Amino acid sequence: MRILLLIVIGLLLYVIISHLVRKSRLEKLSAPNQRSQKMVKCSHCGIHIAETEALKKGEHFFCSQQHLDDFS
Numbered sequence: 001m002r003i004l005l006l007i008v009i010g011l012l013l014y015v016i017i018s019h020l021v022r023k024s025r026l027e028k029l030s031a032p033n034q035r036s037q038k039m040v041k042c043s044h045c046g047i048h049i050a051e052t053e054a055l056k057k058g059e060h061f062f063c064s065q066q067h068l069d070d071f072s
Ligand SMILES: [Zn+2]
Pocket: 042, 043, 044, 045, 046, 047, 062, 063, 064, 067
């Protein structure tokens, strides 16, 4: 009977630990992606924006169409 109890506790620990490991692994995978978002500077006003949201013209980045137009 005691052995059965140990097996049940062992299984519970295994389930909990594997769940925690999977969770922390997911957090490690998703965290760098958010941080690796490249920031660029608007060549007109100097504000920092994500490269994916910036407007690019040649080597220059802009925060808005207005600033892109004003620069050229
Ligand atoms: Zn700007």
